[in-house]
Amino acid sequence: AQKITQTQPGMFVQEKEAVTLDCTYDTSDPSYGLFWYKQPSSGEMIFLIYQGSYDQQNATEGRYSLNFQKARKSANLVISASQLGDSAMYFCAMREGTGNQFYFGTGTSLTVIP
Amino acid sequence: DAGVIQSPRHEVTEMGQEVTLRCKPISGHDYLFWYRQTMMRGLELLIYFNNNVPIDDSGMPEDRFSAKMPNASFSTLKIQPSEPRDSAVYFCASSLWGNDEQYFGPGTRLTVT
Numbered sequence: 001a002q003k004i005t006q007t008q009p010g011m012f013v014q015e016k017e018a019v020t021l022d023c024t025y026d027t028s029d030p031s032y033g034l035f036w037y038k039q040p041s042s043g044e045m046i047f048l049i050y051q052g053s054y055d056q057q058n059a060t061e062g063r064y065s066l067n068f069q070k071a072r073k074s075a076n077l078v079i080s081a082s083q084l085g086d087s088a089m090y091f092c093a094m095r096e097g098t099g100n101q102f103y104f105g106t107g108t109s110l111t112v113i114p
Numbered sequence: 115d116a117g118v119i120q121s122p123r124h125e126v127t128e129m130g131q132e133v134t135l136r137c138k139p140i141s142g143h144d145y146l147f148w149y150r151q152t153m154m155r156g157l158e159l160l161i162y163f164n165n166n167v168p169i170d171d172s173g174m175p176e177d178r179f180s181a182k183m184p185n186a187s188f189s190t191l192k193i194q195p196s197e198p199r200d201s202a203v204y205f206c207a208s209s210l211w212g213n214d215e216q217y218f219g220p221g222t223r224l225t226v227t
Contacts, residue, residue, distance in 0.1 A: 035215055045205060045218035091157065100145060101170065102216060104157040 001026050003103035004092050010109045013082045020067070021077040021108045023092030033095040034075040035102070036066065040088040048090075051075055082112045116140075118219035120206050126225045132194040135222045137206030138187055147216060148181055148191050149205040157205075163189065196226045 005024045013019035025034065036048040051059045051066045059066040067076040079086055092105040119138040127133055139146045147162040161171040166183045174181070178197070183189040193200055203223050207216040 037218075042220075043203060043223075044220050045207070047215045047217060050215055100162060100164070101159055102147075106156050 002105075003027065003096070004094050004105035006092055006105035006108050008108045009106075010111070012111050012113055013079075013086075015084060015112055015114050016081055018078060018080045019082055019110065021079070021090050021092075021110065023075045023077065023105060025073050025075060025092075025094045027073075027094065027096050029097040031097050034066070034068070035093040035095070036064070036075075036077045037091045037093060037104075038086075038088045039091060039107070040085075045091070049077070079110075084112050084114060086110060087112045118206055118208055118217055120204075120219035120222050122222060123220060124223045124225075126227065127196055128227055129197055130195045131226075132192065133196045133200075133224060133226075135191040135204050135206075135224070137189045137191070137219060139189070139206070139208030140217055141187065143208035143210050143217075144186075145209045145211070145214075145216075146183060146189050147207040147209075148189070149207065149218075150202045151205060151221070152202045160191070193224075196224075198226045200224060201226050 003026055032053045034051045038046045038048050049059050049061045049064045049066050051068050058068050063080045065078045089107045089109050091107045093102045095102050121136045144165050148160040149157050151157045160173045161181045163183045181191045203221045205218050205221045207218045209216045
């Protein structure tokens with residue numbers, strides 16, 4: 001089974017609107033971490049936001065927030081007030097337990113339309 | 115901080131040649147990871163080090179691939195001999211702790227003809 005599933009290969013959003021990128025995960029370990037990364041066309045991987053499995057509140061970082069629904073095993077990324085510079089690939093990742101390996105999803109390509 | 119540094123940024127080589135990719139992690143980070151990214155397979159972890167010691171190399175595709183970390187500020191990923199199917203972007207990443215967010219380098223785009 002896939003550890004991380006991103007079902008949206010491509011998404012479009014109007015500039016200044018909010019967009020939600022879906023991510024579901026699979027683990028039986030009660031302790032895990034969830035991460036989102038952005039990969040613009042230039043190729044670098046940029047860390048955006050982190051959510052720990054024991055965190056009581058959803059993580060937020062500026063215009064990024066993580067909608068963490070533990071029972072559903074989902075960790076969707078919400079980008080508010082989209083900007084043209086948000087156009088990129090977005091990857092969801094999970095670190096299981098105290099292990100050091102990250103499992104990455106296949107990514108979602110986001111295009112912001114002016 | 116300069117971030118994770120990788121060299122070269124682009125490498126084009128012929129099949130059968132040896133390729134060496136280099137990485138300098140962020141100073142003070144104890145963990146270093148090598149990934150490969152292709153359209154077909156996405157991001158794959160190849161190997162990671164903790165305090166210069168290889169911990170898990172189960173992602174290394176075959177014996178043609180080898181990685182070393184002779185000190186805390188330098189790591190290499192070597193492919194010998196290279197094959198066209200090795201063409202990919204190779205990322206190096208480092209983190210302070212093993213379960214901390216990883217900071218990626220800019221990647222090396224390898225093309226094997």
